Amino acid sequence: MSETVExxxxxxxxxxxxxxxxxxxxVRDVQSRFGGVSGAAMDAIAREVSTHRVEVESVVSFxxxxxxxxxxxxxxxxxxxxxxxxxxMDRVARAFSEELGIGFGETTxxxxxxxxxxxxxxxxxxAPAALVNDVVVTNLTSDRARxxxxxxxxxxxxxxxxxxxxxGNNAHHLVHAMVMNNIGTRGPVIFAPFPSxxxxxxxxxxxxxxxIRDMKTARLRGRGGAGFPTGMKWEFCRAAPxxxxxxxxxxxxxxxxxxxxxxxxxxxxxxLFEGMTIAGYAIGSDTGILYLRGEYxxxxxxxxxxxxxxxxxxxxxxxxxxKAGFHFDIRIQMGAGxxxxxxxTALISSCEGLRGDPKNRPPFPAQxxxxxxxxxxNNVETLCCVARILEKGAGWFAQLGSKGSPGTxxxxxxxxxxxxxxxxxxxxxxxxDVLKMVGAEDAAAVQVGGPSGQMVGPKxxxxxxxxxxxATGGSIMVFxxxxxxxxxxxxxxxxxxxxxxxxxxxxxxxxxxxxERLSRIIAGKGEPADLDYLQDLGETIKTTSRCxxxxxxxxxxxxTLKNFRPVYEALVRPNVDGLQPTFELxxxxxxxxxxxxxxxxxxxx
Amino acid sequence: MSATITFTIDGVEIKGRPGQxxxxxxxxxxxxxxxxxxxxELVPFGSCRVCTVMVNGRPQSAxxxxxxxxxxVENNTAKLQHxxxxxxxxxxxEGNHFCPFCEKSGNCELQALAYRFGILAPxxxxxxxxxxxxxxxxDILIDHNRCVLCARCVRASRDLDGKGAxxxxxxxxxxxxxVDSDKGLGGTSVEASxxxxxxxxVGSILRKRVGYAIPIGQRLYDRKPIGSDIExxxxxxxx
Numbered sequence: 001m002s003e004t005v006e007x008x009x010x011x012x013x014x015x016x017x018x019x020x021x022x023x024x025x026x027v028r029d030v031q032s033r034f035g036g037v038s039g040a041a042m043d044a045i046a047r048e049v050s051t052h053r054v055e056v057e058s059v060v061s062f063x064x065x066x067x068x069x070x071x072x073x074x075x076x077x078x079x080x081x082x083x084x085x086x087x088x089m090d091r092v093a094r095a096f097s098e099e100l101g102i103g104f105g106e107t108t109x110x111x112x113x114x115x116x117x118x119x120x121x122x123x124x125x126x127a128p129a130a131l132v133n134d135v136v137v138t139n140l141t142s143d144r145a146r147x148x149x150x151x152x153x154x155x156x157x158x159x160x161x162x163x164x165x166x167x168g169n170n171a172h173h174l175v176h177a178m179v180m181n182n183i184g185t186r187g188p189v190i191f192a193p194f195p196s197x198x199x200x201x202x203x204x205x206x207x208x209x210x211x212i213r214d215m216k217t218a219r220l221r222g223r224g225g226a227g228f229p230t231g232m233k234w235e236f237c238r239a240a241p242x243x244x245x246x247x248x249x250x251x252x253x254x255x256x257x258x259x260x261x262x263x264x265x266x267x268x269x270x271x272l273f274e275g276m277t278i279a280g281y282a283i284g285s286d287t288g289i290l291y292l293r294g295e296y297x298x299x300x301x302x303x304x305x306x307x308x309x310x311x312x313x314x315x316x317x318x319x320x321x322x323k324a325g326f327h328f329d330i331r332i333q334m335g336a337g338x339x340x341x342x343x344x345t346a347l348i349s350s351c352e353g354l355r356g357d358p359k360n361r362p363p364f365p366a367q368x369x370x371x372x373x374x375x376x377x378n379n380v381e382t383l384c385c386v387a388r389i390l391e392k393g394a395g396w397f398a399q400l401g402s403k404g405s406p407g408t409x410x411x412x413x414x415x416x417x418x419x420x421x422x423x424x425x426x427x428x429x430x431x432x433d434v435l436k437m438v439g440a441e442d443a444a445a446v447q448v449g450g451p452s453g454q455m456v457g458p459k460x461x462x463x464x465x466x467x468x469x470x471a472t473g474g475s476i477m478v479f480x481x482x483x484x485x486x487x488x489x490x491x492x493x494x495x496x497x498x499x500x501x502x503x504x505x506x507x508x509x510x511x512x513x514x515x516e517r518l519s520r521i522i523a524g525k526g527e528p529a530d531l532d533y534l535q536d537l538g539e540t541i542k543t544t545s546r547c548x549x550x551x552x553x554x555x556x557x558x559x560t561l562k563n564f565r566p567v568y569e570a571l572v573r574p575n576v577d578g579l580q581p582t583f584e585l586x587x588x589x590x591x592x593x594x595x596x597x598x599x600x601x602x603x604x605x
Numbered sequence: 606m607s608a609t610i611t612f613t614i615d616g617v618e619i620k621g622r623p624g625q626x627x628x629x630x631x632x633x634x635x636x637x638x639x640x641x642x643x644x645x646e647l648v649p650f651g652s653c654r655v656c657t658v659m660v661n662g663r664p665q666s667a668x669x670x671x672x673x674x675x676x677x678v679e680n681n682t683a684k685l686q687h688x689x690x691x692x693x694x695x696x697x698x699e700g701n702h703f704c705p706f707c708e709k710s711g712n713c714e715l716q717a718l719a720y721r722f723g724i725l726a727p728x729x730x731x732x733x734x735x736x737x738x739x740x741x742x743x744d745i746l747i748d749h750n751r752c753v754l755c756a757r758c759v760r761a762s763r764d765l766d767g768k769g770a771x772x773x774x775x776x777x778x779x780x781x782x783x784v785d786s787d788k789g790l791g792g793t794s795v796e797a798s799x800x801x802x803x804x805x806x807v808g809s810i811l812r813k814r815v816g817y818a819i820p821i822g823q824r825l826y827d828r829k830p831i832g833s834d835i836e837x838x839x840x841x842x843x844x
Contacts, residue, residue, distance in 0.1 A: 039787050043787075052770075052772065053785050053786070054769070054770075054771065054772035054783050054784060054785040054786075055769070055772060057774050057783060058772045058773055058774050061774040061775045061776070062774075062775070062776050338776075340776075355773070356776075360649065360650075360651050360666075360669045362670075362671060497778060499776075499777065500776065500777040500778070501776050501777070501780070502773075502775070502776045502778065502779070503652050503754075504651070504652050504653070504654050505652065505653050505655075505695050505696060505699075506654055506692060508754075508778060508780065509695040509696070509698070509699045509732075509778070510691075512732065512778055513695065513698070513729050516730060533728075536691070537691070539688075540687075540688045540691040540692070543688055544654040544664060544692060546651060546652070546654065546666070
């Protein structure tokens with residue numbers, strides 16, 4: 001290595017104008033150059049961008065894809081999402097581990113491989129899956145895992161692992177992925193053909209206020225799950241004072257079991273970028289940022305290419321579509337493995353080069369967002385709806401779907417069903433019809449909206465997918481009768497513990513305590529009073545947490561307690577002797593026994 | 606914008622000024638809202654959540670929420686007091702807090718909250734984390750066992766001392782207070798006279814060689830419960 005750490009860091013920091021708000025990009029580049037961000041590199045970055053070392057360290061230590069420790073040249077990240085576990089992840093993980101001769105979290109002695117687990121990578125419809133650096137490998141078996149390691153030993157280029165290309169743009173040379181789109185049904189809003197530029201030309205022929213009015217007429221609401229009216233959000237932002245405004249597209253699709261944005265980004269990037277540009281016109285912004293989750297890095301080259309094409313066609317850049325004075329361009333901001341960054345204020349923190357800590361509200365992003373300036377953050381699917389509304393008309397859109405929830409919704413369906421994939425359905429469809437559509441009539445439980453949503457049983461299958469009943473960002477995980485819903489809930493809690501930013505007490509501590517008690521019940525050591533304990537703790541977390549992650553993190557327990565109470569009741573036993581059930585004598589004295597080198601006397605009793 | 610904003614806390618009418626938080630307006634009116642991470646001299650942070658109140662039926666942290674005309678705020682309700690008690694218990698089990706031999710005992714805001722809420726022992730299991738003590742600085746030490754991640758030192762060093770000597774690393778249960786040096790606190794420019802060294806609510810950041818100057822029994826919260834200065838009508842004007 002001829003280039004020293006100092007030289008490399010200087011070169012990288014210069015490429016980003018020594019701008020500390022570009023810390024995500026700087027750290028990402030240093031990480032990929034050296035396999036880690038050492039203490040010396042952190043010192044050098046801090047010097048170059050004039051910040052404190054601890055600020056750099058706070059970023060490096062926050063994101064799962066960054067590390068101070070040097071990782072192997074190839075990092076294999078096995079997705080340990082609940083769906084992957086159901087589909088045989090354990091065998092795949094064991095095969096990787098045995099073939100590499102290391103455990104998870106370890107690096108081979110030759111520095112070539114690191115093996116890790118990672119939460120949902122957006123491939124639940126083709127699980128088990130893993131990331132090999134940026135390359136996605138899907139439908140894994142233990143044999144394929146072994147073959148992957150052997151091939152990488154022969155040729156260290158992960159791109160060579162892709163033998164059979166996926167469908168659609170997955171086969172595009174800039175994507176070159178084995179990922180399959182698995183589009184189940186195509187609706188008129190997202191998956192219909194889109195004449196690039198048409199919606200935008202209509203938009204710039206109107207006034208920005210008229211474009212916002214169209215969003216209101218269409219009654220478009222956010223597709224990420226919260227369902228905030230898009231027109232209202234834009235109006236607030238447009239009215240907020242600021243010398244500059246921003247449009248941010250939230251493509252940090254991290255909710256386990258969600259993968260619809262993956263398919264949009266692969267197949268409909270023009271529709272998305274057109275929606276972002278229209279949003280820019282409506283609120284008076286000249287800059288858009290697409291925050292792309294690190295797991296989807298394999299799509300970046302295609303997206304950059306589409307952006308370049310749009311610049312060439314005059315759909316981005318100066319005087320967009322010939323509209324004098326309307327300048328707009330889009331840059332891609334890569335994430336680095338943090339679910340919480342899907343929360344809009346955490347996402348803004350991340351774009352600013354900080355830890356992905358959510359911000360205090362108020363002020364809301366529309367008033368003070370990115371760099372303290374008015375910012376609109378919209379979901380990928382929402383922005384696609386925007387472009388389609390301009391193309392086809394607000395009235396056309398408003399008559400789709402159900403009365404309170406116009407339009408269509410993309411559902412990402414995975415788990416125990418015959419045809420997992422992405423389905424564009426009209427709002428108003430019942431859950432039972434969804435299950436029938438994917439061949440999951442024998443479902444015993446369905447997780448609607450991902451771990452932060454709710455686990456429902458057959459008595460709720462007649463309910464309706466819409467904002468007023470079963471609201472969802474689109475994740476639908478199906479569980480057959482043989483699955484243990486409490487184990488699923490336990491796995492979701494583990495996910496939230498790992499992904500909490502740690503800012504506020506209830507989310508940081510409460511979820512650890514919630515999982516401790518749930519695990520004890522699953523182990524058959526719970527008592528009836530534990531159910532009230534879980535309910536009380538869960539409500540505390542839900543009510544007092546600072547952001548959406550914490551406020552929904554207890555849902556796996558709260559919704560299974562509500563909908564699957566008999567499963568809990570069958571496991572807990574009344575405390576007959578009145579002894580403190582939390583106290584385990586053997587565990588309590590085990591450390592002392594180890595130090596003393598002998599068993600304690602109590603064992604005789 | 607009118608010069609006064611009128612709202613209610615637990616049915617009692619309160620008058621505040623535009624730009625004030627619920628915490629500030631309540632304090633001026635002699636209403637105590639329990640809190641831990643909040644500190645008058647610092648920008649609000651909103652991490653401990655002990656000051657959670659209901660504003661028009663929605664939970665908000667009183668230290669960060671601006672007052673609004675006609676708002677209905679609930680503070681001293683059985684439900685909120687219960688949640689606050691749970692949060693305080695969480696903070697106890699998350700760290701290693703041994704009040705009997707902590708030199709902050711009696712002056713500790715976490716301990717004082719436990720007294721005020723009548724907590725004898727937490728109902729949650731202790732997590733007994735393995736944490737270090739940083740004694741590398743000649744005049745100050747950090748005992749991470751007692752840190753409640755309130756960011757008072759982070760904020761004070763950045764905003765009042767102009768040093769930015771503290772920060773946070775890691776996330777979730779692994780989130781940890783860190784200093785701006787790989788050599789520990791001793792490698793930073795922090796001095797014993799810094800605000801960052803004096804605003805810790807618990808016994809995590811302590812000045813060396815001054816412990817036990819005031820005997821136990823005569824310390825701040827040994828005599829009066831935390832918050833009684835505000836409730837006594839002696840609330841100082843908010844800043």
